[in-house]
Amino acid sequence: MTICRMLMRIMLVGGLALGAAAHADGITVHDARNRDIAINDAARTVSIGGAITEILYALGLDGRLVGIDTTSLYPPAALREKPNVGYMRQISAEGVLGLNPTLILAVQGSGPRETMDVLETAKVPLVLVPETFSEQGLLEKIRLVGHAMGVDARAECLSTAVASDLTQLRELRARVTKPVRVMFVMSLLNGRAMVAGRKTAADEIIQLAGAANAVSDYDGYKPMGDEAIVAAKPDVVLSIERGADSLQADAIYAHPAFALTPAAGAKAFIAMDGLYLLGFGPRTAAAARDLSLKLYPALAGQSGSFASAVLSANCRQ
Structure with missing residues (x-):
């Protein structure tokens, strides 16, 4: 893609995002870059990261998904139903922007860096979801994704269910006497x-x-x-x-x-x-x-x- 075409794409997508501001939800998300990201419209969301896609489906938000990445293997319907923007670490900016998204949710570590820079320049809200490998990090991931989509109550429902499963797991783990x-x-x-x-x-x-x-x-x-x-x-x-x-x-x-x-x-x-x-x-x-x-x-x-x-x-x- 030439620089001229890329700039035209950026202007087009930026214009779409501004046009959607009339239906603003007024949501702000603090993401993995330690930045506050303002979200005005989550009607056309691209998900980069299998866990994010899984959360969105669990929250009943698959109708807002316009694109996913190749790690989005669950539920199986995701890869059948949604356009694919490639592997999360080898994303093409043109492939993402070509879907005219109003929001991009990407797991921390998505890339390459050049692509993420272009997506930020496009003025489409880009939320990097923290990848913290812990029980608390998992619950916070669900709540952040739900908040970005404007469905905090659904996210609390899901995080409560996950917390219940983690409690059952803790009880099972307590029975281990000699860790392998x-x-x-x-x-x-x-x-x-x-x-x-x-x-x-x-x-x-x-x-x-x-x-x-x-x-x-x-x-x-x-x-x-x-x-x-x-x-x-x-x-x-x-x-x-x-x-x-x-x-x-x-x-x-x-x-x-x-x-x-x-x-x-x-x-x-x-x-x-x-x-x-x-x-x-x-x-x-x-x-x-x-x-x-x-x-x-x-x-x-x-x-x-x-x-x-x-x-x-x-x-x-």
Whole structure:
């Protein structure tokens, strides 16, 4: 796209946003950039981030969605019904602006930076939703998205249901007497394992499930050498399912370093749906509960029934 065409697009979308101000809701949201964002119209919203899309559907706001990103895998209807603007870290400004949005909700970390700069210049309200991997961060995410859309009561309904599920999860976690050591492996590339450290979604979901992250000496995702893998002594290897690119148990067991760990000795490998496991959306407590029962099968008979309040709650009106 030429600079001239991009400027014309910016002027067009900016004009649409100003035209919508006659129907202003007068909402202000404090986002991940520590900025106050004024929102006048949320009738045409683009969602960038699977958890945001999941929240919007749970709040009955799918009718306002005019675009989503490729991580918006739940509910499955989202990818069938809505135009796709690409992967959240490789968003095209033209693709987003071409949908004539009046609001963009993007999870913190969306990009690239150049695209986010163009979207800000377009004068369409751009809310970066904080990505804080904690119970409180999850509840605040729901409330922020609901407030941005002008449906605070629905958001409170959903956050209350999620809080109820987290309480049930806490009760299950209290029954764990000896936490197992779990290593989350994103991928194996040329024999090098990409492993999750602290301050990651994987680290938090492992702890929510009542286990311990076998890697606690760095933040984020980093390649790990063979000696460090052996020294970490993981009891279980955890990964995500992603079609043909999924990490396979046999690849872990055959790896020269993992072969020396308790995880390989016990053939302890777990793979779960990526958005469900790491998305930190409304289903996170259920995902952590499922992971916990995989890690501690004996809890299945002790835990009673986990009746998800999220599944039974009607927060769409």
